Amino acid sequence: MHNPQLNKDGKLKHLLSIEGLPRAILNQILDTAESFTGVSEREVKKVPLLRGKTVCNIFFENSTRTRTTFEIAAKRLSADVLNLNVSTSSQSKGETILDTVDNLTAMHADMFVVRHSQSGAAHLIARHVAPHVHVVNAGDGRHAHPTQGLLDMFTIRRYKPDMHNLRVAIIGDVLHSRVARSEIHALTTLGVPEVRVIAPKTLLPQDVEKLGVQVYHDMRAGLKDVDVVMMLRLQNERMSGSLLPSAQEYFKCFGLTQEKLALAKPDAIVMHPGPMNRGVEIDSAVADGMQSVILPQVTYGIAVRMAVMSILAGSNDA
Amino acid sequence: MHNPQLNKDGKLKHLLSIEGLPRAILNQILDTAESFTGVSEREVKKVPLLRGKTVCNIFFENSTRTRTTFEIAAKRLSADVLNLNVSTSSQSKGETILDTVDNLTAMHADMFVVRHSQSGAAHLIARHVAPHVHVVNAGDGRHAHPTQGLLDMFTIRRYKPDMHNLRVAIIGDVLHSRVARSEIHALTTLGVPEVRVIAPKTLLPQDVEKLGVQVYHDMRAGLKDVDVVMMLRLQNERMSGSLLPSAQEYFKCFGLTQEKLALAKPDAIVMHPGPMNRGVEIDSAVADGMQSVILPQVTYGIAVRMAVMSILAGSNDA
Amino acid sequence: MHNPQLNKDGKLKHLLSIEGLPRAILNQILDTAESFTGVSEREVKKVPLLRGKTVCNIFFENSTRTRTTFEIAAKRLSADVLNLNVSTSSQSKGETILDTVDNLTAMHADMFVVRHSQSGAAHLIARHVAPHVHVVNAGDGRHAHPTQGLLDMFTIRRYKPDMHNLRVAIIGDVLHSRVARSEIHALTTLGVPEVRVIAPKTLLPQDVEKLGVQVYHDMRAGLKDVDVVMMLRLQNERMSGSLLPSAQEYFKCFGLTQEKLALAKPDAIVMHPGPMNRGVEIDSAVADGMQSVILPQVTYGIAVRMAVMSILAGSNDA
Numbered sequence: 001m002h003n004p005q006l007n008k009d010g011k012l013k014h015l016l017s018i019e020g021l022p023r024a025i026l027n028q029i030l031d032t033a034e035s036f037t038g039v040s041e042r043e044v045k046k047v048p049l050l051r052g053k054t055v056c057n058i059f060f061e062n063s064t065r066t067r068t069t070f071e072i073a074a075k076r077l078s079a080d081v082l083n084l085n086v087s088t089s090s091q092s093k094g095e096t097i098l099d100t101v102d103n104l105t106a107m108h109a110d111m112f113v114v115r116h117s118q119s120g121a122a123h124l125i126a127r128h129v130a131p132h133v134h135v136v137n138a139g140d141g142r143h144a145h146p147t148q149g150l151l152d153m154f155t156i157r158r159y160k161p162d163m164h165n166l167r168v169a170i171i172g173d174v175l176h177s178r179v180a181r182s183e184i185h186a187l188t189t190l191g192v193p194e195v196r197v198i199a200p201k202t203l204l205p206q207d208v209e210k211l212g213v214q215v216y217h218d219m220r221a222g223l224k225d226v227d228v229v230m231m232l233r234l235q236n237e238r239m240s241g242s243l244l245p246s247a248q249e250y251f252k253c254f255g256l257t258q259e260k261l262a263l264a265k266p267d268a269i270v271m272h273p274g275p276m277n278r279g280v281e282i283d284s285a286v287a288d289g290m291q292s293v294i295l296p297q298v299t300y301g302i303a304v305r306m307a308v309m310s311i312l313a314g315s316n317d318a
Numbered sequence: 319m320h321n322p323q324l325n326k327d328g329k330l331k332h333l334l335s336i337e338g339l340p341r342a343i344l345n346q347i348l349d350t351a352e353s354f355t356g357v358s359e360r361e362v363k364k365v366p367l368l369r370g371k372t373v374c375n376i377f378f379e380n381s382t383r384t385r386t387t388f389e390i391a392a393k394r395l396s397a398d399v400l401n402l403n404v405s406t407s408s409q410s411k412g413e414t415i416l417d418t419v420d421n422l423t424a425m426h427a428d429m430f431v432v433r434h435s436q437s438g439a440a441h442l443i444a445r446h447v448a449p450h451v452h453v454v455n456a457g458d459g460r461h462a463h464p465t466q467g468l469l470d471m472f473t474i475r476r477y478k479p480d481m482h483n484l485r486v487a488i489i490g491d492v493l494h495s496r497v498a499r500s501e502i503h504a505l506t507t508l509g510v511p512e513v514r515v516i517a518p519k520t521l522l523p524q525d526v527e528k529l530g531v532q533v534y535h536d537m538r539a540g541l542k543d544v545d546v547v548m549m550l551r552l553q554n555e556r557m558s559g560s561l562l563p564s565a566q567e568y569f570k571c572f573g574l575t576q577e578k579l580a581l582a583k584p585d586a587i588v589m590h591p592g593p594m595n596r597g598v599e600i601d602s603a604v605a606d607g608m609q610s611v612i613l614p615q616v617t618y619g620i621a622v623r624m625a626v627m628s629i630l631a632g633s634n635d636a
Numbered sequence: 637m638h639n640p641q642l643n644k645d646g647k648l649k650h651l652l653s654i655e656g657l658p659r660a661i662l663n664q665i666l667d668t669a670e671s672f673t674g675v676s677e678r679e680v681k682k683v684p685l686l687r688g689k690t691v692c693n694i695f696f697e698n699s700t701r702t703r704t705t706f707e708i709a710a711k712r713l714s715a716d717v718l719n720l721n722v723s724t725s726s727q728s729k730g731e732t733i734l735d736t737v738d739n740l741t742a743m744h745a746d747m748f749v750v751r752h753s754q755s756g757a758a759h760l761i762a763r764h765v766a767p768h769v770h771v772v773n774a775g776d777g778r779h780a781h782p783t784q785g786l787l788d789m790f791t792i793r794r795y796k797p798d799m800h801n802l803r804v805a806i807i808g809d810v811l812h813s814r815v816a817r818s819e820i821h822a823l824t825t826l827g828v829p830e831v832r833v834i835a836p837k838t839l840l841p842q843d844v845e846k847l848g849v850q851v852y853h854d855m856r857a858g859l860k861d862v863d864v865v866m867m868l869r870l871q872n873e874r875m876s877g878s879l880l881p882s883a884q885e886y887f888k889c890f891g892l893t894q895e896k897l898a899l900a901k902p903d904a905i906v907m908h909p910g911p912m913n914r915g916v917e918i919d920s921a922v923a924d925g926m927q928s929v930i931l932p933q934v935t936y937g938i939a940v941r942m943a944v945m946s947i948l949a950g951s952n953d954a
Binding site for chain 3: 040041042043044045046064065068069071072075076274275276278295296298299301302
């Protein structure tokens with residue numbers, strides 16, 4: 001089957017999902033991101049790679065946090081950035097998503113960064129746009145959030161370069177997470193031999209084992225000797241629903257504390273995609289502790305997004 | 319009477335309405351826009367004409383779509399752009415429109431792009447501002463939306479250069495349209511010999527004939543042998559009011575279908591200011607069909623807005 | 637006690653409050669602002685001092701007006717500007733203020749312009765951020781709004797350069813004003829010998845005399861022979877509360893009219909921080925009259941904010 005993310009020369013054209021991306025492309029993004037980490041540390045944090053290009057952040061679902069990361073990345077590449085919060089505008093006039101995209105394309109937008117509550121929205125747009133236009137999925141429903149997955153891989157590679165010898169645990173609401181699926185695919189593709197998921201049965205998708213992971217329902221057993229602890233955010237709306245008894249109860253069983261973390265390897269790193277629910281899925285002592293790489297994740301997120309955008313823009317040359 | 323849009327040398331100082339603009343000014347804008355169509359097709363879509371100028375988009379009424387077109391145009395001219403959605407801010411603190419404008423002028427804003435639900439708001443501001451400040455009307459109530467009118471003229475001229483030999487039909491809610499009035503004035507001024515309006519009686523202003531148009535209430539009769547079909551948007555709020563039986567009924571009588579379009583000349587072009595109500599005033603087969611120039615209208619809209627802004631900024635030299 | 641606004645070399649590192657700033661720093665800001673007044677009058681209103689820096693306007697409380705002044709100032713310094721209206725985003729996901737700030741710092745933000753409804757929010761952030769990051773308080777609760785205070789000092793100095801010979805009256809809702817406190821401290825620090833406050837008892841803080849001001853409850857007595865009349869904004873929510881009889885009654889007693897202004901010195905200047913309630917605390921004839929310097933205040937506000945930002949950014953060199 002044709003991969004909608006690659007052009008006919010096999011170059012990355014859209015970033016929609018980590019699923020389906022070959023290891024070579026993942027490594028190209030991570031290697032390119034490496035070269036961008038320096039840009040944000042300079043006096044003048046700008047390179048002219050996207051100068052005169054128009055990047056549209058189309059957010060059909062509000063997320064200041066995610067929008068900010070893409071806006072900073074695009075501006076550091078010298079692009080002109082447009083923020084469109086569509087929920088409050090033309091959508092209410094009955095204009096379809098594709099009409100909105102067609103209009104922006106007609107204005108010679110070069111790249112769309114798309115956030116939508118529905119799975120598949122970014123794919124829909126990518127299938128529709130003109131050949132010179134690029135789409136980045138910034139989160140679609142429960143489906144995918146590939147730049148988050150990529151920045152997590154970048155972070156792991158920075159702290160644990162030998163990915164072929166890692167034991168990684170992903171902990172929490174795997175069922176509703178748009179991040180977990182991306183992580184698992186990326187880890188597997190990059191050759192991580194052991195990926196564990198730790199969660200109550202109610203927060204795991206059916207047949208999760210088929211993704212190539214080991215399933216644990218007991219956190220202490222699951223954390224034993226892991227190198228990387230990846231926490232997932234517990235959505236507020238889950239906390240008092242039928243899936244969970246209460247936030248306190250959840251913290252007791254699946255919240256990451258120093259005491260539980262001690263079961264992992266002594267040099268294990270702790271990750272979280274943010275925003276954190278302190279005291280629900282993670283204790284503040286761990287979040288702000290020595291093993292936490294949660295803020296470096298954010299820093300690397302800018303470099304990774306700059307890498308993705310510059311690679312996409314460069315794929316026109318082919 | 320003094321024309322508030324022109325300075326004492328007859329140069330364009332504000333763009334408030336197509337009414338009152340001499341043909342030479344209209345042609346100046348269209349000719350200048352011609353030179354800007356290339357900018358948006360370049361690798362680096364930027365020219366430095368407004369570098370270091372501050373353009374304020376003051377939207378007293380929300381319109382992401384219109385704001386976006388002006389923001390892109392201003393940024394491609396290298397201006398600094400400020401977006402102010404005033405409905406949610408100082409207006410609620412009881413500050414008057416003119417106090418808002420005075421404040422921004424005191425901050426050395428160079429240009430105001432104004433959208434307001436009240437007719438005459440842009441005129442009010444233009445009368446008030448300091449001599450070096452320019453005002454562009456981005457839509458005021460039912461009154462005027464001159465850049466839309468201009469981009470429509472630009473589109474017609476591109477596809478049908480001999481404007482002295484055209485038959486143009488404007489179809490739909492003429493009564494509530496801020497576009498229709500601009501169109502009629504522009505077409506007449508540019509020498510189009512036959513302009514028709516096609517609408518039910520309830521959606522036509524009284525004495526519409528006095529604008530120099532021919533009135534049709536039957537779409538098939540009105541479309542006969544026209545070169546240009548200009549559809550108007552039907553506002554949602556009209557659809558179930560006392561003016562119209564229903565959206566379905568409206569589509570049956572005044573919706574543009576392939577079958578009705580066949581009555582126009584074979585090479586007739588179809589235009590729509592957007593956003594479209596597909597299946598209400600226009601069928602998707604027509605909107606996306608061979609004769610549709612709806613997306614080129616959007617493309618030319620950027621060039622026309624760049625032209626207007628650069629001409630206004632240049633009128634200071636006088 | 638350590639002054640959180642200064643680095644160990646005594647240079648300005650954060651601008652949180654005028655209280656605690658030595659006269660030398662105030663004069664440094666005012667002198668630097670002097671050099672920036674010219675920038676906004678140029679053809680190209682830009683200097684490259686903050687090129688490649690990321691300035692984040694974090695507004696936990698909406699204020700388009702204040703945000704605009706900082707956005708213009710930062711853009712004229714060539715910074716990349718990010719606007720974050722946090723009330724509608726991550727705050728609602730339970731992320732703490734400091735997590736938000738940590739995240740933006742991890743993205744290599746260089747400066748935070750902070751507006752918050754709670755007193756002390758900017759101080760909290762300043763205590764928390766990394767050494768190379770700068771914080772500007774853009775208004776925190778009733779506490780402080782130092783750039784407003786500074787631009788007022790700049791305005792007074794421009795019109796009345798001999799500050800050691802001035803009589804200044806501050807009139808209105810001193811109790812709830814975040815401006816009044818800043819003004820009083822600034823005036824005292826810069827050597828103004830006589831500062832009066834004029835207000836009904838219900839709108840004055842207890843022990844206001846301890847700030848070194850003379851208290852008047854009668855406007856006519858208080859205005860007698862003053863050089864500078866500084867009006868305060870009356871918050872709408874006070875007008876019909878238990879503190880005041882009515883807006884009309886307030887205007888009668890404490891509204892500034894031409895007739896009352898005549899009691900001040902003939903060349904007295906009239907100031908207001910905006911937005912004005914015309915007909916409540918100030919009559920339009922005065923607001924727009926010969927003695928009003930209300931719009932010059934706005935103009936100088938840009939130069940003062942540019943000065944503050946460039947001084948803060950420069951304090952890294954130490």
